[in-house]
Amino acid sequence: MPLITIERLDGSTQPLEVDPDGTLMEAIRDAGCEELLALCGGCLSCATCHVYVDPAFADRLPPMSDDEDALLDGLDNRGPDSRLSCQVRLDAGCEGMTVRLVETG
């Protein structure tokens, strides 16, 4: 299981082990980070699991679908490193990656 670091909204950081069989959203949610609302539960409809991923690891992540791209476009805080964490699964090569949580309300 890759060990990554998540940066919370309050600026604090914490280590997180991500189950490669689950999504990044599930891992963050199950770690109790309440700022990640993930309202739709992972079916790519609400964009409330938005995160910024470490650009150094961008090419290790699954490619972005048109649906994900369109949903991210609806956000006013989309940045170059934005992903919806429900669409991201991590493999061992993501060890050491940092994921920054953003306002999702």
Next chain:
Amino acid sequence: MQHSEERDYFTDYSVLKDPYEYFESMRDRGGVYRSTVRDLIMVTGFEEAVEVFRNTEDFSSVIAPQGPALPLPFEPEGKDITAQVEAHRTEFLGGDMLVAYDGQQHKYSRSILNRLFTPSRLKANEEFIEAYSEQIVKEMVAKGGCELINEVATPFVTLVIADLLGVPDEDRDHFREVIDNAPPPGNMETEGDGGFDENSPLVIMGTYFYQYVMDRRENPREDILSELANATYPDGSTPDPLEIVRLATFLFGAGQDTSAKLLGNALRRIAEDAELQGRLRADPKLIPAFIEEVLRIEGSTKMTARLAIRDTTIGGMPVPVGTRVMIAIAAANRDPQRWESPAEFDIDRPRLREHLAFSRGAHTCAGAPLARVEVRIILEHLLANTSSIELDEEKHGPEGNRELDYEASFIIRGLSELHLKLTA
């Protein structure tokens, strides 16, 4: 402190008629309290409900279908009853349904289901919803009215799911017939044995889906059933065909009463509030926010349940292993600590879509995007094709003295019939 007497949520008719008044009468006990008439803990606070939904470490969903009132099929032993729950899973009513799954099995099944409700998938489904809505609404307006629930809503939501899953046209009528004749989940009159026998719709549809899955595994085509039949789990393994069958049939069960009743609750409100009706007709862009507020104030799922599989807490209150917990969504969505003037209907509420009508966390309703789309589209057609929508007073009585009959279910909040007058 002296509290008013607790009525039994599961059997008291006044609670069925107005669960909101009931939960308000219990509000002074706090957001989490032990019931005095049933062996369970009640969660009525918004924060507390979210806490339980998100705590999949300490709570199992195995009792979600059968509810929190029934005793467990085993005597809890030790500090952690996870293994006992799994060993007895099939003895829980609906214990093998997706809503009842825990842990990895749940995660795996959701990974397959989630693909069905993506925006591009729904877009294809939307064409069917548009066409069917237009046809049925025109028909009902032409005859001046309808009984919404059975004549319109139930066939509508059933055929929408059938379309989404790619059920062949020739089988759709049969599906509808089977579902029409079934009682709703959480039936109060058959508490405990709300049967899954060979005549239950889930079993009949299961037979069909088993054939579809086997056929599409052998002869894959360009359709959703083929995609579903050949989907793999995140680790690359292939699900047992019966698991796909369970998922597909579950969608009918889950999408049936909930969506149909949501449409009923939405239309009752539209019919009884002329000003709101005019506002929505003049500006259909307000319909999505209207639906969210209906979901909050009168969503079609009143409650769900969890089982404590370890000693834990809710809102600081100790919850021992083996405790059955009832999460009163109807109460949490009107918690005054979370919602300003909670009993008021206000489509402009801030952060409205954070209501719990579709739950939260791992078990958030996967069909929520579909429910939102189908209810929005048929409401758009109903409003666009009428100048007025009213309750039929011959059937429901005059304003101030309405006779509205709610489905006898401890889970579902919805009218069993809604007679409407539709004026072009």
